[in-house]
Amino acid sequence: MNKIKARMSIGVICMILGLVLALQFRSVQNNYLQGIGSAQKAQDLAVELKKVRREKEALKSEINSLEGKIKEIEEAEAKEDVLVRNIRNELEKYKIISGFKRVKGPGVVVVIDDPPVDPQFPTDVSIIMYNYDLLLSLINKLNDAGAEAISINEQRVVSQTEINLAGSNVNINSVPTAPPFIVKAIGNPDTLASTLNIRFGIVEQMRSERYNLRVTVERKNEILIPRYNEVIKFRYAQPVEEEGQ
Known part of the structure; x- marks a missing residue:
């Protein structure tokens, strides 16, 4: 807005300068055409010309001043x-760090499911649900490997995320979920996969005879992870000013 006002002021000043010069030129031309060429008239014209020149210089100075102000405004806006x-x-x-931004990138997709049902000994018990601490260990391993964003069954994992057994479901961010658990992690695919598949690591532990879980780890060039949808409220934690600030 200030830039527009300044440019309008310069335009008005230029119009006034042109009008003054035009009037003076017409006055001089008319006087000569009427045959007025006395010494007194010439002296008056000389005085008037000096006056016009002074006004012209003053207007030029005003234009320069306004142009300087426009430059200052432009620099300030930049x-x-x-x-x-x-x-x-x-x-x-910080939205990405806190989980409040949907993100995409390379990484791994881990699918964890219960063992195949034995037709001779059918059961409704879910191994992975009653051993959901394995999911927590998996998340810790991914974080150790440099994962930048993680989700479980489309629930973003953040510092406030809770994973616990609630009845016949595992609640993640207070949302009931059930197997298969699909874990997505964005990061270096090779590093993430190697960390999970390391000997005696978390994947081998899940596949062991104790749990007999079905686990797959697949590298992906692009993974889409949703944002965290809850509202984080701080009732007790307060910011502390750093020394020197």
Whole structure:
């Protein structure tokens, strides 16, 4: 808005300058055409010309001043744009870190399911649900391997995520879920997969005779992980100012 006002002011000043010069030129032309060429008239014209020149210089000075102000406004707006852009980038980064932003990237997809049902000894008991602590161990291993975002059955895993058994379901972010559990993790696919498949690691433990779970680990070039949909409220934690700030 200030930039527009400044440009309008320059335009008005230029119009006034042109009008003054045009009137003076017409006055001089008319006087000569009427045959007025006395010494007194010439002296008056010289005085008037000096006056016009002074006004012209004053207008030029005003134009230069306004142009300087426009430049200052443009520079200030440019700095403000950079500041806003930096703040927006920082906000996006912290949204990703906190889980409040849907993200995509390379990584691994881990599918965990119960053992095949034995027709001779059918049972409704879910091995993985009653051993959901294996899911927690899997998440810890992925974090250790540098996973940047994790989800279980489309529930984003953040610092506030709870995984616990509730009746016949495993609640994740208070949402009831059941096998198969599909775990997605964004990070270096080779590093994530190697960490999970290491000898005596979490995948081998799940596949052992004790649990006999069906587990697959697949590398992916692109994985889409949803955002965290709950609202995190802090009732007790308060920010602490750093020294020197």
